[in-house]
Structures are given as structure tokens and as C-alpha cells.
Amino acid sequence: MRNLPFTKEKLEEIAARWPTPFHIYDAKAIRENAKRLKKSFSWNKGFREFFAVKATPNPHLMKLLQEFDFGSDCSSMAELVLAERVGNVGEKIMFTSNDTPAEEFRKAWELGAIINFDDLTHWEYFLDAVAVDGNRPQAADLASRLFCCRYNPGPLKGGNAIIGKPEEAKYGFTREQLFEGYRRMKEAGVTRFGLHTMVASNELDPEYIIDTAKMLVDLVGDISQQVGITFEFVNIGGGIGIPYRPDQKAMDLERVGKGIEAAYKASVTGRGLKPLKLFMECGRCITGPYGYLVARVRHIKNTYRMYAGLDACMSNLMRPALYGAYHEIVVPGKESCGDTTTYDVTGSLCENNDKFAIQRVLPVLERGDLVVICDAGAHGHAMGFQYNGKLRSAELLLESDGSVREIRRAETLDDYFATLDFPG
Numbered sequence: 001m002r003n004l005p006f007t008k009e010k011l012e013e014i015a016a017r018w019p020t021p022f023h024i025y026d027a028k029a030i031r032e033n034a035k036r037l038k039k040s041f042s043w044n045k046g047f048r049e050f051f052a053v054k055a056t057p058n059p060h061l062m063k064l065l066q067e068f069d070f071g072s073d074c075s076s077m078a079e080l081v082l083a084e085r086v087g088n089v090g091e092k093i094m095f096t097s098n099d100t101p102a103e104e105f106r107k108a109w110e111l112g113a114i115i116n117f118d119d120l121t122h123w124e125y126f127l128d129a130v131a132v133d134g135n136r137p138q139a140a141d142l143a144s145r146l147f148c149c150r151y152n153p154g155p156l157k158g159g160n161a162i163i164g165k166p167e168e169a170k171y172g173f174t175r176e177q178l179f180e181g182y183r184r185m186k187e188a189g190v191t192r193f194g195l196h197t198m199v200a201s202n203e204l205d206p207e208y209i210i211d212t213a214k215m216l217v218d219l220v221g222d223i224s225q226q227v228g229i230t231f232e233f234v235n236i237g238g239g240i241g242i243p244y245r246p247d248q249k250a251m252d253l254e255r256v257g258k259g260i261e262a263a264y265k266a267s268v269t270g271r272g273l274k275p276l277k278l279f280m281e282c283g284r285c286i287t288g289p290y291g292y293l294v295a296r297v298r299h300i301k302n303t304y305r306m307y308a309g310l311d312a313c314m315s316n317l318m319r320p321a322l323y324g325a326y327h328e329i330v331v332p333g334k335e336s337c338g339d340t341t342t343y344d345v346t347g348s349l350c351e352n353n354d355k356f357a358i359q360r361v362l363p364v365l366e367r368g369d370l371v372v373i374c375d376a377g378a379h380g381h382a383m384g385f386q387y388n389g390k391l392r393s394a395e396l397l398l399e400s401d402g403s404v405r406e407i408r409r410a411e412t413l414d415d416y417f418a419t420l421d422f423p424g
């Protein structure tokens with residue numbers, strides 16, 4: 001049984017002010033986790049985590065993570081603007097996008113972001129996108145800026161269980177293309193380089209992450225030699241998993257830190273390379289376990305199965321419907337009642353996959369019970385949508401002192417109609 005950072009009484013107090021459903025994030029736990037992550041990589045001078053904004057694009061949480069000097073990993077205009085608004089500009093932004101529109105390259109360039117290219121053809125496209133009156137940036141303009149390419153190892157690296165085989169993924173350069181990409185950038189006057197990859201999603205095996213770092217560091221050695229450039233950083237991407245299921249174990253960050261340190265020493269020091277900064281752009285493992293979707297049982301229905309219908313639906317958390325993902329469900333106040341009854345826990349959307357859990361054994365549920373769906377702190381609220389006229393819920397922050405602050409209000413019908421111009 002999961003330990004929650006609030007009691008049933010406290011939740012009822014919160015729900016009296018902010019009606020369910022809502023997301024609530026545990027600031028204290030997020031801070032402790034951020035500290036742990038930084039400590040695991042403190043051996044690396046210049047280590048930085050760029051929080052993947054898409055996981056939980058809330059400026060209040062981004063601000064909180066700034067306390068730990070986290071940057072922002074952005075992949076769209078809105079995410080770039082969010083980073084700008086919280087004061088993450090310049091090289092505190094990692095712009096890792098794909099199928100990138102010209103205006104986003106322009107915005108990233110204006111903000112001074114580290115620009116990570118997804119394809120060989122994007123270099124020329126970028127130069128045209130940021131050209132002023134038809135004039136592309138000159139060598140002098142490019143020399144001070146940090147550029148990066150995204151590597152897709154294809155069949156050279158085994159697949160991650162969730163993201164699948166790299167060669168079937170749409171992202172990144174092939175190995176050969178990387179050499180060409182850096183050559184072109186060098187010719188244009190770029191002097192500062194990084195190398196990026198992202199081959200995992202929700203990976204729980206530390207060795208996979210360590211291997212990824214090793215692969216990048218070795219590749220930096222090869223490219224440096226053949227192209228005649230030096231690298232400032234490697235970015236191992238995001239993808240560190242979290243234990244959604246009770247039988248899973250959290251990633252041992254210290255083990256990852258130590259494993260990468262050993263690989264680093266062997267390759268960087270071993271090959272006489274210049275010191276490399278280690279970057280990562282995790283989202284899920286930063287906020288995922290520390291966010292909860294809180295809902296109330298609205299109806300109990302007994303037909304061919306027992307159904308517990310909540311006042312939340314997949315517009316608040318669509319991972320179960322989208323991926324069949326497992327999310328632990330806790331019924332505060334009924335922890336000691338014993339799990340005796342099997343339910344499908346549903347939302348009210350007219351889609352039969354609008355279920356938070358299928359055939360889950362839970363304590364006997366009654367109308368009005370509060371239900372807490374765990375691990376909703378990343379790729380939760382963020383994936384919300386308005387299909388079927390459902391509205392996105394509020395986001396709350398449980399502060400370290402126990403107080404609660406609204407960090408995003410719930411949507412209203414006015415929000416739903418805001419984009420329509422229709423008389424009547």
C-alpha cells in the first residue's frame with residue numbers, strides 16, 4: 001500500500017475548497033528527489049537536468065525545480081514561452097524537437113537556447129529560418145552558440161521495452177549522418193558542440209541508461225577525432241522510469257550516477273578527451289511519483305461487472321486508456337479495510353476504454369469515497385483534452401509546510417467555448 005503525503009481528513013479539507021477531481025503535487029517530495037538526482041551526478045562538473053516541460057508544463061513546478069538549477073527541455077513554441085516566462089533562458093533551455101517549424105527555431109535562437117537538431121536537413125532549414133532580411137547568421141554569430149545533434153543508433157542499440165526498436169523510431173540522425181552534420185556545422189563556423197540521444201522511455205534498468213551514456217561518450221571520441229571538433233556535453237535524454245506497479249523497483253539513481261562515472265572515466269579520461277558535461281532531460285522521474293489525481297466515487301454500478309464511476313475521466317489522466325498503464329489506486333480512510341471487491345474504475349467519457357483500472361481488487365467502495373490515483377505527476381494532467389466536452393481539472397501544490405496552493409485553476413465551460421465565435 002502506497003504511503004500518501006496527506007490523510008483522508010486533510011484531503012476532505014482540500015476538497016471542500018477545490019472540488020474533485022484535481023491533481024495535487026507534493027513539493028517536499030519533489031525537492032528531495034531533485035536533490036538526490038543532483039547528488040548522484042555531483043562528480044560531473046557542469047551536470048544539468050533539463051526538466052522535460054511536456055511532462056508537467058506548469059510554471060510553478062518549473063520554478064520549484066529552478067531551486068536546483070534545473071533547466072527546461074522544450075519541444076514546442078508553448079514550452080519555449082513557458083521556459084522564458086519562468087526565467088529559464090539562454091543555455092538553460094535545451095530545444096529538442098522534431099519535425100520542427102521555422103518559427104520555433106527562430107524563437108529558440110532568440111532565446112539563446114541550446115539547439116538540438118533532429119535531422120541532417122534541419123541545419124540548412126534552421127539557417128534560413130533565423131536569417132534576417134535573407135542574411136543567414138555568419139560564422140561569428142554561430143561561434144558563440146551551442147549546437148547539438150540527436151543520435152538514433154538504429155540497430156546498433158537494443159530496444160527499450162517501451163519505446164521500441166530505435167530503427168523504427170522517427171527521431172534523430174543515423175551514425176553516418178552525424179559525422180556529416182557536425183562537419184557542416186563546423187564549416188559554417190560553429191565551435192561549440194553537444195551530442196544527444198533518447199532511446200528509452202520508462203526504463204527501470206540502470207544498466208540500460210549507463211550503456212546509453214557509454215555509447216554517447218564513445219561516439220564523442222570518434223566524432224571528435226574524425227571531424228576535428230571538441231564537445232562540451234553529452235545529453236542522455238529522459239526516459240528514466242518510475243515504479244508504477246507495486247512489484248517494480250525505483251531506479252537506483254546512485255547506481256546510475258556511479259555507473260556513468262565509471263564509463264566516463266574509461267572513455268573521456270582514457271581517450272584524453274576534454275571534460276564533458278553530462279546533461280539529462282528527464283520528466284517522468286522528476287515529478288511522476290509525486291503527483292496524485294484525486295477524485296470521488298460518483299456511482300457504484302453492478303451489472304456484468306462491478307463498476308466504480310469517478311468524477312474524473314481520461315481527460316484528467318489518459319495513460320491507462322492510452323497504454324493500458326497501471327496506476328496504483330488508494331482509498332484514503334479505507335487502507336485497513338482489506339481489498340475484497342473487484343471493480344472496473346471508470347470515468348464518464350463515452351469510450352469504453354475510459355477506465356483507470358480494470359478488474360482491480362479494492363476495499364468496498366461507496367458513493368462519495370475519495371479515491372487517489374498515484375503516479376499522476378508526469379504525463380498526467382499534461383495529456384488532458386476536451387473530447388466529449390470534458391474539462392481539465394485544477395492543479396494544486398502541497399507545500400513543504402503543509403499548506404496548499406492552487407497552481408492552475410480548473411477549466412470552466414467558458415474556457416470550452418472560448419475558441420468558438422457563434423451567435424446564439
Ligand SMILES: *Cc1c(COP(=O)(O)O)cnc(C)c1O
Pocket residue numbers: 052054055073096198201202237238239240281282283284285378
Ligand atoms: C518525452 C521526452 C523526454 C522526457 O521523457 P520522460 O520519459 O518524461 O523522462 C525527454 N526528452 C525528449 C526528447 C522527449 O521526447
